[in-house]
Structures are given as structure tokens and as C-alpha cells.
Amino acid sequence: MSELSSDLEKKIELKGMDLNEIGTIIKNLREKPFRAKQLYKWLYRKSAFSFDEMSDLPLILRNYLSKRAELKLLEPKKKVSSKIDASTKYLFKLRDGNCIESVYMEYQGRKTVCLSTQVGCSLNCSFCSTGKMGFIRNLSTGEILDQFLFINRESDFSITNIVFMGMGEPFLNYENVIKAARILNSELGPEISARKITISTSGIVPAIYRFADEGHKFKLAISLNATTDAQRDKSMPINRKYPINVLLEAAKYYTRKTKRRVTFEYVLIKDFNDSIDDAKRLRKLLSDIPCKLNLIPYNETEFSPYKIPDEERLEKFIKEIHRAPFAVTVRRSQGRDIKGACGQLYLQTKNE
Ligand code: SAH
């Protein structure tokens, strides 16, 4: 077992490795090849917290790994459960001291985990708490997965859906996010169906083309949130680089190339993007794209002046948009009392 000793100071991050990479580790340790699958299952299917649990691995291998490999990439710092719905928000501390958030939600029989992909975010959307933090760093594949593995282990039921809608922009951490999604989808891992894994982007256009060309089966969601460039430039600065027509062209390319629908997310903000004219423009913008539209009434935060539209205005908007040729869903915010929007718990804790 000496092959790994050259880089022993730094513990190996096993979580985040795919089956091939784990196979290489096992081979270098001169263990039998089938040990790789066993180890993979312990990591990703059984969410093992320690090597002691890996009862069908030889003791010598377990002892070796426990000295050389790091299994715990994060620990819970705060956990808040909603009193009004079945959602729970986690604040996790990473090994370097940085913190990230993840959310567990139950809605219409789906048990969904919302994962962070970065510490902070560089894109600075004006309505978003994570945007206020600035960008700190990308998460490793293991750190992305460990959020799921921790929550999965804690929960009584199997998780059915994953959304990459926590802190950060998934398409600015493309490789690590796709690798994490693949492991979540893998047969020997949690085996979450690819159609139940959604990656949400603010509109990193080159990455949308890449995602389409690579032919992934994961779902794509695009946060549109505005109907004119003037409006979107203000709330989502990424729009100055990739304006609405360029973004929608990329979305069309994705639907043509993959024969899949794209989901547009539209956060409804009072007196900003919630007028009848907005609803009409939105209908027109999306009318020739095979898509679904997800309307999300704004989740108010104490870090921004934006408000949720009042009920009457919301109803009018929804009524107008329902005339569209595409499917529309309204996602009533989960966990409003636990600061459900991404970045909120982090900022609150930081200021405590
Ligand atoms: N960076 C990616 C994914 C993380 S944000 C993206 O922007 O798509 C996930 C979603 O949460 C986005 O649709 C974003 O518009 C939305 N969001 C951010 N802050 C919100 C808030 N306070 N209320 C409701 N939705 C919010």
C-alpha cells in the first residue's frame, strides 16, 4: 500500500470520484477489482459516514482508507425546519470554514433536495441573497454530493428529485456539477432518474450550448426573471453579456438538439416585473420555444428592498399567462419562515 504515500500529507477526497477513479485507487492498493464497486456503493448508495461502517471491505483496507482518505467534507452548523411546511434548511460548514446552504422540500409527493454549487456567486443578481456575498470559490464534486448524502442519510424517505438551485451558478462550475449529477444518477449510486435532476442557470450561454451538445439527460432550467433587456440588465447583470435574444436563441438550440423542453423560471417581484404587459411580453417571448414556465412569487429577504406582488396582481398575471401555449406552474414558495431563498440563512447567521 505504498503507491499513495507520496501525496499522503493531503488526504484523498474519495467522495466525488467516479467508479473509474475509485477503481484506480483500489488497483494501486492491489485489492481485488470488485472492491471498487463495494466502496462506491458505500459512499454514494449507503451514504456511509465512516469507514468502520463498510462491513464487507477487508479491515486492512478500511484502516488504510480511514488514515488516508477524507470522508466528511462538511458538517451541519445549523438546521431549521419549517413550521408551515415540510421543508428543512441546512447550513453546512466546509473543511476550510466556509459555509453553504442546502434545502430539503416536500411538495406534491416529491422529496427534493436543493444543492449549492459554489460558495457565493459572482453574478450579483440584485434580488438574490447569494449575490450579495460575492464569489468565494467553487465547490468540489465531493462537496456538492456530500450535501445530498448528509440529508439522504438523515431522512426517513428516499429523495426523489435534485435541483441545483442553491448558492452559486452551476454553469460556472460546470465540470464538478455535471460529475456530481452523473454520480447521483448512477446505477450503483443513489440512482436518481436524470429527468428528476434539474440544473438551473442564470443564462451562461456558452455553457448552454455545451450542455446541449454533450447530450445530457438532466433537465435544464433558465432563470429569465424579466421581459425586457432594460429590466434584466438591472436585476441580472449577466444580461449585459448575454441579452435576452441571445439567451433565448441558446434555449431554442437546446430544445432542437435534445428534443427536450426547457423550463424557464420567472421570479415575480412587486412593481418590477409583475405587470400585465410583462405577462403579455413573456408569453410572446416564449411562444415559439418548447418550454414550461415556472412562476415563483418572490421570497422576501431582509437584504433587499424587493417585495412579493400582492395576491390580486399575482392572480391577474397568472390569468394572463395561462393563455400561453406552454405549460405554466406557480411554485408557491417553500419554507418562507425558514428563509427558504438561497443565501438567506448564510447571511442571517453571518450577521448574528
Ligand atoms: N444561479 C442559478 C441557480 C441558483 S438561484 C440561477 O440563477 O438560476 C436559483 C433560483 O432562485 C433562480 O431562479 C433565482 O432567480 C431564484 N431566486 C433567487 N433569489 C430568490 C428569492 N429571494 N426569491 C425567489 N427566488 C429567488
Ligand code: SF4
Ligand atoms: Fe447567482 Fe443565481 Fe443568485 Fe443570480 S440568482 S446571484 S446567478 S445564485
